[in-house]
Amino acid sequence: MTALTETPELLPPQQSEFRRVLRTVLQSKTAVLGALVLGLFVFIAVLASALAPHDPDQQNLERRLAPPIGLGLDNARPEYPLGNDNLGRDILSRLIVGSRVSLIVGVSTVALATLVGSVAGAMAGYYRGLFDNLVMRFVDVWMAFPSFLLAIAFGAALGPGLFNLVIALALAYWVVYARVVRAEVLVLRELEFVLAARSLGTRRLRIIARHLLPNVLPSILVISTLQMGTVIIAEASLSFLGIGVQSSVPTWGGMLADGREFLRQAWWLSTFPGIAISVVVLSVNLLGDGLRDALDPRLRRG
Amino acid sequence: MQYLIRRLVLTVPVLFGVSLVVFSIMHVIPGDPVQLIFSGTGASEEQRQAMRRALGLDRSLPVQYVNYVADALRGDFGQSIQFKQPVAALILERMPATIELTAASLFIALIVAFPVGVISAVKRNSVVDYMARTGATLGISLPTFWVGILLIMLVAVNLGWLPGFGRISYEVKLERVTGFHLVDSLLTWNIPAFKDAAAHLILPALALGLATATFTTRLVRSSMLEVLGKEYVITARSKGLLEWTILNQHVLRNALIPVITLIGVMVGALLGGAVVTETIFAWPGIGRLVIQAINNRDFPVVQGVVLFFAFIRIAMNLVTDVLYVWLDPRIGHV
Numbered sequence: 213m214t215a216l217t218e219t220p221e222l223l224p225p226q227q228s229e230f231r232r233v234l235r236t237v238l239q240s241k242t243a244v245l246g247a248l249v250l251g252l253f254v255f256i257a258v259l260a261s262a263l264a265p266h267d268p269d270q271q272n273l274e275r276r277l278a279p280p281i282g283l284g285l286d287n288a289r290p291e292y293p294l295g296n297d298n299l300g301r302d303i304l305s306r307l308i309v310g311s312r313v314s315l316i317v318g319v320s321t322v323a324l325a326t327l328v329g330s331v332a333g334a335m336a337g338y339y340r341g342l343f344d345n346l347v348m349r350f351v352d353v354w355m356a357f358p359s360f361l362l363a364i365a366f367g368a369a370l371g372p373g374l375f376n377l378v379i380a381l382a383l384a385y386w387v388v389y390a391r392v393v394r395a396e397v398l399v400l401r402e403l404e405f406v407l408a409a410r411s412l413g414t415r416r417l418r419i420i421a422r423h424l425l426p427n428v429l430p431s432i433l434v435i436s437t438l439q440m441g442t443v444i445i446a447e448a449s450l451s452f453l454g455i456g457v458q459s460s461v462p463t464w465g466g467m468l469a470d471g472r473e474f475l476r477q478a479w480w481l482s483t484f485p486g487i488a489i490s491v492v493v494l495s496v497n498l499l500g501d502g503l504r505d506a507l508d509p510r511l512r513r514g
Numbered sequence: 515m516q517y518l519i520r521r522l523v524l525t526v527p528v529l530f531g532v533s534l535v536v537f538s539i540m541h542v543i544p545g546d547p548v549q550l551i552f553s554g555t556g557a558s559e560e561q562r563q564a565m566r567r568a569l570g571l572d573r574s575l576p577v578q579y580v581n582y583v584a585d586a587l588r589g590d591f592g593q594s595i596q597f598k599q600p601v602a603a604l605i606l607e608r609m610p611a612t613i614e615l616t617a618a619s620l621f622i623a624l625i626v627a628f629p630v631g632v633i634s635a636v637k638r639n640s641v642v643d644y645m646a647r648t649g650a651t652l653g654i655s656l657p658t659f660w661v662g663i664l665l666i667m668l669v670a671v672n673l674g675w676l677p678g679f680g681r682i683s684y685e686v687k688l689e690r691v692t693g694f695h696l697v698d699s700l701l702t703w704n705i706p707a708f709k710d711a712a713a714h715l716i717l718p719a720l721a722l723g724l725a726t727a728t729f730t731t732r733l734v735r736s737s738m739l740e741v742l743g744k745e746y747v748i749t750a751r752s753k754g755l756l757e758w759t760i761l762n763q764h765v766l767r768n769a770l771i772p773v774i775t776l777i778g779v780m781v782g783a784l785l786g787g788a789v790v791t792e793t794i795f796a797w798p799g800i801g802r803l804v805i806q807a808i809n810n811r812d813f814p815v816v817q818g819v820v821l822f823f824a825f826i827r828i829a830m831n832l833v834t835d836v837l838y839v840w841l842d843p844r845i846g847h848v
Contacts (some may be wrong), residue, residue, distance in 0.1 A: 349527060349528075349531060350531070352527075352528050352531070353531030353532055353534075353535060354535075356528055356531075356532050356824045356826060356827050356828050356831075357532070357535075357782075357820065357823065357824050357827065358782040358783065358785045358787030358823055359782075359786060360783075360787065360789065360790075361785065361786045361789065361804075361819075361820055361823050362820075364804065364805075364808070365539050365816060365820045366539065368808040368816060369539050369540075369813075385764060393649055415689075420548065430728035441654070441655060444556055445657045445658075448657055448659075449657060449658070449659055449790050452659050452790070453789075453790065453793060453805055453808075454809065455808060465659075468659065468660065468663065472663060472794075475663070475666060475667045475671055476606070476671050479667055482660075482663050482667075483667075484659070486660035486663065489657055489660060490657070490660065492653065493655040493656075493657070494655035496655075497651055497654060497655050498651065501651070511671050
């Protein structure tokens, strides 16, 4: 009898599907480029303290606003290839260490938002009825706010700090997962394999976890990747506005904000962090586009 | 008409929920608002208690919420701690600046996105298409505030072509009629002021509009491609109709209507982006107000602005939904 209470394990063509996706992604040069740059970014962020040539907080007032090398400007030194900021701190080291906040916030926010949104959406779509109504009205209300404004409001309410920042951003961006997952589950729940599992008496949570969510995974993956770019920009914007992590921690957004006052004398202060943010977000988006083309045939356009 | 009424009725619970969220945000804030109001004044405990009673903070949360909604319905969104003025007045005073900026950005986004998106879809895989797609991916990846800083650095500081800060030059005098500088200067026939205000508007509107322009170009392109693949377009083509006639008669309308319905979403994104853009360009609008308020822990103002932006967003969604029904006869009976 135990065999019947267990869900029969069909043999899904997982391996070949995975290979197909991988092959399609690898065929796209831009997606590969995005993945490579992203890999480099993760590598730098993880090994930041070892890679940074100087202490990112060490001030050196003699080198205040010193320019980057290669432009023939006075006071440029090869030890400080990207120049120094308004307190004489090494810009390259601050960029390297600053990548950590972008990566940590980007990954944890998207993970948290995906978890909350997908579970809420899957349960709403599967249970229907009152719970569904409740979740969807909640989503309607959330959609009435511009997401970034919500992030600002939650960020301000919760106060500074890495943890609060992640909570604020996840609160602002979870609804998209709830909507997409619910819509897909509404369709999936009527399909034969779900009916079969249900008729075998499989518990509902197990159906959601074992049969529904794996089928929604491709969409979740695509949205998560593309949203990672949005979240990294949002984090940088909040840090720029002074609502992000503590100002003592180097962040790309914070560096841009510091450099704003010196646009006329020292453009490099705000140029390099801006390039860093743009390159990382661009590579995330390129990878996301590639994944979307590979995983979601309905969205395949172009 | 029936649709309109149903749509309006459906908005009520959303508004209710929005007010509840905004109310909750204020109540998760650690710290006592009365403490903030009296910070540095050395007020006695009695004075604090009196203030607490006056603000209704001694009541239970549900009662406070009911009072909050009742006040909001009367147009009373509380008192700013920093400015010692009603929040509603502060928002209304700065509203024209924000609307002028977002409207200009939306305009830029649409006049770029529609032609580029259409051409990119019609001439698929051409040079134009390739450039449009590259530009769209790039544009989405550039943070608004970075674009703004680049524009200030290059166009305003280095080239000196356009002003990079503020809404109008200090020495230009302009009478306030509606609060919209472009409108006021035309109404009072003050051409120097009009030119000055328009020049100030260009860079922030570009910075804010870029992301929306790229996002909308993608939308227009994919919507066009979808319609171009429909059977009735193939039929029209097999009838030997001119390509231009097909586009004009069969494709454009059907492809662009869905894009128009997303203007509500675009306005939402623009309002969110306006917070950053206004801060960078020292644009005296609501976005800058909310950042000032956050920095001064002036939470009634933060609350008021969030509520106000949600209202605008809901109203825009309502307008675009109605517009959709009006433009597309197929769903008229819904």
